[in-house]
Amino acid sequence: MSIFDDDKPAKRPAHEIGCDLSMLSVEDLEQRIALLQAEIIRLEGERQRKDAGRKAAESLFRR
Template sequence: MPMDDDALPPPREPLVAADISRLSVDEIEQRIADLRAEIARLEAALEAKRASRAAANAAFKL
């Protein structure tokens, strides 16, 4: 079944190392909020991976 192009969100500009010189104050604030949310997501994933590794190390420790 073909996808309708209108159903897809427009591609977003990369958040890191993008040209921000033409952004408004509101756009910069939104970008900061997006980056903070991404950092929180990455920190949660990192903590989950560390916990998984620690559990594996404990299970296989002789």
């Protein structure tokens, strides 16, 4: 057993943007939609946190 994880094969993502969807079932598509919707919520939350930090910094340095 190696002490490095580099030898392990990379885990495939649950969804890859632009991949062929024709072979997926309706259930698979619903799972991917839910996954992507959760990711959008996570991205929007991070954007809001960064925007709040930027606004706080701007108000501090504009005095």
